[in-house]
Amino acid sequence: xxxxLWHGLIALIYLFLLAPILVVVIVSFDTRQYLAFPPESLSxxxxxxxxANQTFISAFGRSVMIGLAVGLAAVVIGTLLSMALVRYxxxxxxxxxxxxxxxFLVPHIVLAVGIMLVLAPMQLLDSxxxxxxxxxxxxxxxxxxxxxxxxxSVDRRVEEAAMVHGATPFAVFxxxxxxxxxxxxxxxxxIAFLISFDEAxxxxxxxxxxxxxxxxxxxxxxxxxxxxxxxxxxxxxIAISIVVxxxxxxxxxxxxxx
Amino acid sequence: MSEHHVVVDNLVKTYPGAATPxxxxxxFALPKGEMLALLGPSGCGKTTILRMIAGLIxxxxxxxxxxxxxxxxxxxxxxxxxxxxxAYALFPHMTVAGNVAFGLEMRGIxxxxxxxxxxxxxxxxxxxxxxxxxxxxxxxxxxxRCAIARSLVIEPELLLLDEPLSNLDAKLRDEMRDEIREIxxxxxxxxxxxxxxxxxxxxxxDRLAVMSAGKIEQIGTPREIFDAPANxxxxxFIGAGNFLSGRVTAPGEAEIEGxxxxxxxxPARIGSQVNLMVRPHRFKLAAPGPNAFTGxxxxxxxRGQILTLGISVGGKRLTADxxxxxxxxxxxxxxxxxxxxxxxxxxxxxxxx
Numbered sequence: 001x002x003x004x005l006w007h008g009l010i011a012l013i014y015l016f017l018l019a020p021i022l023v024v025v026i027v028s029f030d031t032r033q034y035l036a037f038p039p040e041s042l043s044x045x046x047x048x049x050x051x052a053n054q055t056f057i058s059a060f061g062r063s064v065m066i067g068l069a070v071g072l073a074a075v076v077i078g079t080l081l082s083m084a085l086v087r088y089x090x091x092x093x094x095x096x097x098x099x100x101x102x103x104f105l106v107p108h109i110v111l112a113v114g115i116m117l118v119l120a121p122m123q124l125l126d127s128x129x130x131x132x133x134x135x136x137x138x139x140x141x142x143x144x145x146x147x148x149x150x151x152x153s154v155d156r157r158v159e160e161a162a163m164v165h166g167a168t169p170f171a172v173f174x175x176x177x178x179x180x181x182x183x184x185x186x187x188x189x190x191i192a193f194l195i196s197f198d199e200a201x202x203x204x205x206x207x208x209x210x211x212x213x214x215x216x217x218x219x220x221x222x223x224x225x226x227x228x229x230x231x232x233x234x235x236x237x238i239a240i241s242i243v244v245x246x247x248x249x250x251x252x253x254x255x256x257x258x
Numbered sequence: 259m260s261e262h263h264v265v266v267d268n269l270v271k272t273y274p275g276a277a278t279p280x281x282x283x284x285x286f287a288l289p290k291g292e293m294l295a296l297l298g299p300s301g302c303g304k305t306t307i308l309r310m311i312a313g314l315i316x317x318x319x320x321x322x323x324x325x326x327x328x329x330x331x332x333x334x335x336x337x338x339x340x341x342x343x344x345a346y347a348l349f350p351h352m353t354v355a356g357n358v359a360f361g362l363e364m365r366g367i368x369x370x371x372x373x374x375x376x377x378x379x380x381x382x383x384x385x386x387x388x389x390x391x392x393x394x395x396x397x398x399x400x401x402x403r404c405a406i407a408r409s410l411v412i413e414p415e416l417l418l419l420d421e422p423l424s425n426l427d428a429k430l431r432d433e434m435r436d437e438i439r440e441i442x443x444x445x446x447x448x449x450x451x452x453x454x455x456x457x458x459x460x461x462x463x464d465r466l467a468v469m470s471a472g473k474i475e476q477i478g479t480p481r482e483i484f485d486a487p488a489n490x491x492x493x494x495f496i497g498a499g500n501f502l503s504g505r506v507t508a509p510g511e512a513e514i515e516g517x518x519x520x521x522x523x524x525p526a527r528i529g530s531q532v533n534l535m536v537r538p539h540r541f542k543l544a545a546p547g548p549n550a551f552t553g554x555x556x557x558x559x560x561r562g563q564i565l566t567l568g569i570s571v572g573g574k575r576l577t578a579d580x581x582x583x584x585x586x587x588x589x590x591x592x593x594x595x596x597x598x599x600x601x602x603x604x605x606x607x608x609x610x611x
Contacts, residue, residue: 157347163334164312164341165412166364171335175360179351 021238028231035226046232056233059217063197066128066213070135071193075185077136078143085144086151103138111138112205119206126208134206135196142195143188150184151177190248194241262287262323263448264311264416269320271306279318280306282472288465293442293449295459298469299495304452308418311450313337324415335364340409340447341418345425346401348393354404355380355389361412379411382441399430406438410445417442419451423458435462456496460484468492490533490606499535499604500576506530506608510600516572520598521549524605533606536598538566541578543588544597551576552595555588569594 023037028046030039050056084090085097103111115134116125124130154177162172178185200215207216214237222230264287271281281303288294296304309315311322313334322330329337340361349357355376362372380386383403388396393404402422409417422438423431439462442449453459459466460480467477468491476488487493490501504514506526512534514520526532544550553569553576565580565587578596580587588594 155345155347157343157345158349160312160314160334161341161343161347161408162349162360162364164314164337164339164418165361165408166335166338167360168335168364171364176349 024231024234024238027228028235030228030231033227035228035231046228047236049229050232050236053229055217055221056214059212059214062211063214066131066135066211067193067197069128069132070139070196071189073132074136074139074143074192075147075189077140078147078188079181079185081140081144082147082151086148100141100144103141108138108199108201112202115202116205125206126210128211131203131206131211131213134202135192135199138199138202139192139195142191146184146188146191147181150181154180186251187248190244194244197240198237261289263290263292263325264288264450265321265323266307266311267321267323269307269310269322270318271303271310271315272318279472281310281317283320284469284472284474286467286474286477288448288450290448291443291446292464293439293451293462295463295466296450296452296469297456297459297466297495298454300454302469303472304454304469305420308420308450308452311416312339312341312418338412338414339416339418340412340414342402342405342409342420342422344421346405348401348404348408350392350394352393353389354385354391354393354396357393357404358389358407358411361408365412375411376407379407382410383407383437398426399434402426402434406441410441410447414447417447417449419449421452421454423453423455431458438462460496468495470495484537485604487535487604487606493535493604493606498538498577500538501606502534502536502574504532504534506532516574517551518572519548520603521600522603522605523600526605526608527610529610531609533608535604535606536576536602537604538577538579539564540598540602541576541580541596542598543580543586544595546595547597549600550595550597552593555590555592555594558588558590567594569596 027035027037027039029042029044030036031041031043031045032039081096081100085093085100112134115137119125119130119134122130124133158180159172159176162176163169167175197213198215199213200219203213203216204219207213212220214233218230218233266287267285269281269284270279272279284303284307286294296307298304306315310317310330313329313332317330320330321328324337349360352360358376358379359372362375367375376389377386380389383406385400385403385407388400393401396404402425406422419438423434426434435458451462460483463480465477465479466483468475468483470491476483476492478486483492483496487496493499493501502514502517502520504512504517504520506528507513507519508528510523510526511519511521512526512532514534520534522532522534546552551569551571553571555567556570557566557568559566560582563582565582566577567580567588568575568577570576576596
């Protein structure tokens, strides 16, 4: 009996956690011009409107491009930083380590103000370069973490064996280290992509019209109207995240890579 | 020096912050085709020497010559060596054949020539049928064979083996020991291997270097090391021994405390203090007489071909290995006399009294 109660409690907690998503999913099929629950009648009308909305479509395209660029760059930078942190003992190593992890500790709103103040004099506000740099600041800590974990699990003796049998340092990296840390690279890249794709707070400070991302366009849209289009768009975004995570999980095992 | 294939000259390695060097002025040379064992307890510096020769550790000072070239400043990947690591260190993301082909690929050998060479190397270690397997699917012994094939396929100028048998179980170890020796003599490759196991060193190596605390205590053939150890450390490290010390009373005769006179064949000054050793298998059952000690058997270990017995004489314990086919075998509690020929007493050291 107590077991039954316990399971019921757990189910309730999950329901509470998932309720907002559930509500959004249901509302996305509403036909009225404002957000309300429960819906009166259901249709795919809001989805059709989302796909017809040029602002959303082009912002989606930009978000994907920015996300890909950020994911790729964060992996490259993360790999270089991780190699330095894991393989070399140098003065200031602890300091670098702390600096890389600092964005975890600072609220995004504070970071956003800081980044804006830095980018403004460089004329980088509302530019691809600016938004990508800003996103790198918050994603590199994640890629450094996943790649560092992968690197630490690589047996040094295996790399030494490659060296002794004739591999140059670069060949050791390309043929041995890189394949062995690939799961960490992919996981790090996917996480960086998803964070960039989701990021609203910092983006709002950096972009205005030229390189607006999907989250900033959602925010702009909400300021003027609240119709089920937003709900439909949200459902689409959730679906994209789930698909990406499942794909990575199937491909390499996200839990292992993390 | 030119007749030697490998020359290690006054090699020193002191790790930063260490008070004493890990490798302390080590020198040795070996001719082409010889197999040398570096033998010693853990921490004696033997692995450090091997890694310096491979180029994985930079020496503090000293020279390493291979085939007449000084290589201590040559980058690792240009030294043309093969190495078998203790835990094999195979490339986990490659197949067996991929592992073996790696060194050839790094040397720019075209794909068409690699295949037959890889196959020959795999056949040599009896893995010819497993080339397509992933190395993670191999048993311990097979991984070991794969590591050997990977090292030999590049026809290295020197083969290094770091405790190659320590990860195998006892039965496989004996098998691989013979096999490594057989492959080494067939290919004629010069080899250095590191071990802490005296049986391994004695049975595999042409010569062995016994090390302690960063120094080579003695270098010689297994027989020289076993029968004529240079000092107490070597005598104690290799094989069992009865260590006896006493004062020289006459030429070739010492008064052993508690035992009486013992004759030996070595020049020692009268009045000096000598350290002598008798290997257990040098003792024979005999009638009381010179160079014989009588006592009661207080321990017996029957080991098939050999019976190890211990007797107590004047507060000392003597251990003897007797062949079990040698007629009468003593029982526990029986009084026996053990005799040793003066030529079978090993002279270790002498100190002025």
